[in-house]
Amino acid sequence: MTITLEQHIDPQLIPILEKVHDPEIPVLSIMDMGVVRSAKMLESIAQVKITPTYSGCPAMDVMGEDIIRAFKEANIKAEVSLVLTPAWTTDWITPRGRKALEEYGIAAPLEENADKEALLGNKKVVKCTNCGSHNTTLVSQFGSTACKALFQCEDCLEPFDYFKCLK
Amino acid sequence: MKNENLIQYIYGIADNALILGQRLSELCGHGPSLETDIAMTNIALDLLGQTRSYFQYVAQLSGDNKTEDDIAFLRTERQYKNVLLVEQPNTHFGYVITRQFLFDVFHFLLLQELQNSKDEMLAAIAKKAIKEVSYHQRFSSDWIKRLGDGTEESHQKVQEAVNDLWKYTDELFHMTGDDVKTEELGIGINVALLKERYYQKVSEVLEEASLTIPEMKWFQKGGKQGIHSEHMGYILSDLQYMQRTYPNMKW
Ligand SMILES: [Zn+2]
Numbered sequence: 147m148t149i150t151l152e153q154h155i156d157p158q159l160i161p162i163l164e165k166v167h168d169p170e171i172p173v174l175s176i177m178d179m180g181v182v183r184s185a186k187m188l189e190s191i192a193q194v195k196i197t198p199t200y201s202g203c204p205a206m207d208v209m210g211e212d213i214i215r216a217f218k219e220a221n222i223k224a225e226v227s228l229v230l231t232p233a234w235t236t237d238w239i240t241p242r243g244r245k246a247l248e249e250y251g252i253a254a255p256l257e258e259n260a261d262k263e264a265l266l267g268n269k270k271v272v273k274c275t276n277c278g279s280h281n282t283t284l285v286s287q288f289g290s291t292a293c294k295a296l297f298q299c300e301d302c303l304e305p306f307d308y309f310k311c312l313k
Numbered sequence: 314m315k316n317e318n319l320i321q322y323i324y325g326i327a328d329n330a331l332i333l334g335q336r337l338s339e340l341c342g343h344g345p346s347l348e349t350d351i352a353m354t355n356i357a358l359d360l361l362g363q364t365r366s367y368f369q370y371v372a373q374l375s376g377d378n379k380t381e382d383d384i385a386f387l388r389t390e391r392q393y394k395n396v397l398l399v400e401q402p403n404t405h406f407g408y409v410i411t412r413q414f415l416f417d418v419f420h421f422l423l424l425q426e427l428q429n430s431k432d433e434m435l436a437a438i439a440k441k442a443i444k445e446v447s448y449h450q451r452f453s454s455d456w457i458k459r460l461g462d463g464t465e466e467s468h469q470k471v472q473e474a475v476n477d478l479w480k481y482t483d484e485l486f487h488m489t490g491d492d493v494k495t496e497e498l499g500i501g502i503n504v505a506l507l508k509e510r511y512y513q514k515v516s517e518v519l520e521e522a523s524l525t526i527p528e529m530k531w532f533q534k535g536g537k538q539g540i541h542s543e544h545m546g547y548i549l550s551d552l553q554y555m556q557r558t559y560p561n562m563k564w
Contacts, residue, residue: 149437200359200362201359201362201438201442201445202359202365230434230440230441231440231441232440233444234441286352287352287448287451287455288348288355288448291355296348296351312444
């Protein structure tokens with residue numbers, strides 16, 4: 147576990163890293179998720195540093211193993227470690243990642259103020275991933291995983307997850 | 314300051330997250346509704362995740378091949394430094410929410426300060442954890458208002474919970490010797506200074522929920538010195554069972 151790190155990813159390693167997906171949101175690669183903070187070759191070993199989305203996220207351990215496996219398939223030995231600062235934010239999810247989330251049925255995070263209004267149930271700002279209506283209501287501030295809240299659409303009645311803004 | 318002061322100081326923070334996380338985990342599958350069940354287990358997961366970061370750091374500081382698991386599972390009761398508040402039992406939902414709320418408000422204020430600790434690792438863990446805890450605080454405050462302002466029965470139950478748990482709140486602001494030693498170096502937080510902001514925030518929410526803070530002159534303390542209530546032994550027997558029965562077992 148290291149403390150702080152600037153993002154630096156060797157472009158040659160990106161195709162391998164893009165093969166690794168979040169085990170709980172399989173449409174999202176760890177690159178689109180923004181959790182890879184550094185990846186470089188050091189004496190023919192790939193050194194990969196990832197940052198946790200949430201402290202207790204059980205997906206982190208799995209991602210670590212999956213990264214090692216993906217490199218192994220490319221005949222490269224890899225080592226994975228965790229880095230804490232700067233702490234992960236939903237701003238690091240790429241535009242492609244946000245699109246993949248929406249198509250998968252998870253509403254992408256809103257900006258901070260709108261997020262607060264949505265989670266306090268004050269404003270109807272979260273868009274239904276099924277029909278696109280904004281006539282949606284909060285069911286629970288916590289959804290199927292720590293990073294999501296549960297919403298329901300009042301128009302098409304579809305229940306869906308909303309990826310909470312984390313700043 | 315010795316390493317040992319820092320380690321003890323970290324236990325004072327991490328054990329709160331561990332024991333409350335354990336308490337909330339007991340509710341997995343027993344929440345009053347699917348949504349609250351999921352919320353409470355998600356909060357438990359956040360707290361246990363934070364505990365892991367603290368314990369990995371302690372393991373690093375101890376340097377004697379200790380692992381985070383040894384620290385979590387193999388200490389004796391007196392070596393746990395959590396406050397009495399977090400070990401109180403899960404009686405009913407209103408009680409669980411009140412316990413959570415009284416802890417969350419403190420936890421948020423503590424992490425706010427700990428972000429500026431001169432110890433870089435503690436500051437980094439706090440910066441990560443505070444994002445999660447702001448959601449916990451929002452969840453528990455929200456429910457305090459709903460229950461306090463709900464039916465006659467929910468109001469009565471949650472007011473009784475406040476009356477019962479209030480005696481454990483003063484301990485949150487008690488400075489131990491390790492608190493003092495780490496605070497002198499700009500590492501630890503002077504929790505005594507958080508008290509005023511704590512009462513302000515708590516009163517604000519309780520007032521909105523039409524609940525009142527009980528008059529109280531005598532407060533219960535001891536957890537921070539390792540002197541726990543009768544509940545602690547049961548929590549630990551559950552928590553430590555696997556490692557005690559099958560030493561060094563791994564998943
Ligand atoms: Zn809809």
